[in-house]
Amino acid sequence: MSAPETASASAAQTTDPKKMPTVILCIGMAGSGKTTFMQRMNAHLRAQKQAPYVLNLDPAVSKLPYGTNIDIRDTIDYKQVMKEYKLGPNGAILTALNLFTTKFDQVLEFVDKRSEALDYVIVDTPGQIEIFTWSASGSIITDSLAATYPTVLAYIIDTPRTTSPATFMSNMLYACSILYKTKLPFILVFNKTDVQSHQFAVEWMSDFEAYQRALKDDTTYMSSLMNSMSLVLDEFYANLRFAGVSAVTGSGFDEFFDRVKEARDEYYAEYKPELERIIRERQKLQESEKKDQLDRLLKDMAISEGKEVDLDVDADADEQ
Ligand SMILES: Nc1nc2c(ncn2[C@@H]2O[C@H](COP(=O)(O)OP(=O)(O)OP(=O)(O)O)[C@@H](O)[C@H]2O)c(=O)[nH]1
Numbered sequence: 001m002s003a004p005e006t007a008s009a010s011a012a013q014t015t016d017p018k019k020m021p022t023v024i025l026c027i028g029m030a031g032s033g034k035t036t037f038m039q040r041m042n043a044h045l046r047a048q049k050q051a052p053y054v055l056n057l058d059p060a061v062s063k064l065p066y067g068t069n070i071d072i073r074d075t076i077d078y079k080q081v082m083k084e085y086k087l088g089p090n091g092a093i094l095t096a097l098n099l100f101t102t103k104f105d106q107v108l109e110f111v112d113k114r115s116e117a118l119d120y121v122i123v124d125t126p127g128q129i130e131i132f133t134w135s136a137s138g139s140i141i142t143d144s145l146a147a148t149y150p151t152v153l154a155y156i157i158d159t160p161r162t163t164s165p166a167t168f169m170s171n172m173l174y175a176c177s178i179l180y181k182t183k184l185p186f187i188l189v190f191n192k193t194d195v196q197s198h199q200f201a202v203e204w205m206s207d208f209e210a211y212q213r214a215l216k217d218d219t220t221y222m223s224s225l226m227n228s229m230s231l232v233l234d235e236f237y238a239n240l241r242f243a244g245v246s247a248v249t250g251s252g253f254d255e256f257f258d259r260v261k262e263a264r265d266e267y268y269a270e271y272k273p274e275l276e277r278i279i280r281e282r283q284k285l286q287e288s289e290k291k292d293q294l295d296r297l298l299k300d301m302a303i304s305e306g307k308e309v310d311l312d313v314d315a316d317a318d319e320q
């Protein structure tokens, strides 16, 4: 049975939200601070006696600042993949992730064995965001986790590098596209607030006129495009949770975990019922297909009245 099938099957049986650990998938642009954020989450949760189950899905990271329960690098040698398949760095990361995904049902079994004792499963992803968010293996991993566990996406943003209206807009559009693709509860995590406060972003998200004022100095065609986009994104912001943190100093993590709890509630209120509806519909379809086939078989048997049927009709016709 493939990983998503296994997960879908168990999804229908898991109805007690209290016993399920929350999965936090860390995604974000290269260098936004995903790995440092993982390290800080790990330390924060351990300090609260809620040691998480830690998964690293980045095959190319050379050194991790936190201990893992499962590390993609233990099964797949990224440099070897590059050599063997004659690939560049990004192709090798994608291939390593694909190879790992074929074993992801085993990962789910490991998590499952520990799940009752866990409050959180935290997951680090490859540096190049598109490798995880737009690949088949990234979708399979995300969907199989989300089919069983309340799963939330933590979208890590490099706040100091997002202060210009154009980079802010492109980052938000990217976040928006991932939200609509996965439909999972989503938290925007403004990281590195020790260097740059995220107050400007809070203002731009709550008041599009403030964003338009910031755009005033930009007279290029981009300015009018961004102006229109800011109106479109207004609805996206309205449905979004965010937190400002510093993965280095640890500030903002209590607020972040409050958002995680809200996101978990959203998973049970919206994502899970929709998932169960899809599973029910698929089962109904399979049952009706099975019934159709059985009806056809019974009809065939009625026509032949239990006698032997001559299947070589053409040969008989040729002889005549
Ligand atoms: N000042 C500051 N620097 C940070 C913070 N978080 C991460 N960094 C720095 O940002 C750089 C990138 O951090 P990583 O945690 O490796 O980022 P990443 O997203 O995992 O990077 P890739 O996996 O390579 O894409 C490092 O130099 C970190 O020390 C933060 O909260 N504040």
Ligand SMILES: [Mg+2]
Residues within 6 Å of the ligand: 034, 035, 036, 058, 061, 125, 126, 127
């Ligand atoms: Mg990293």
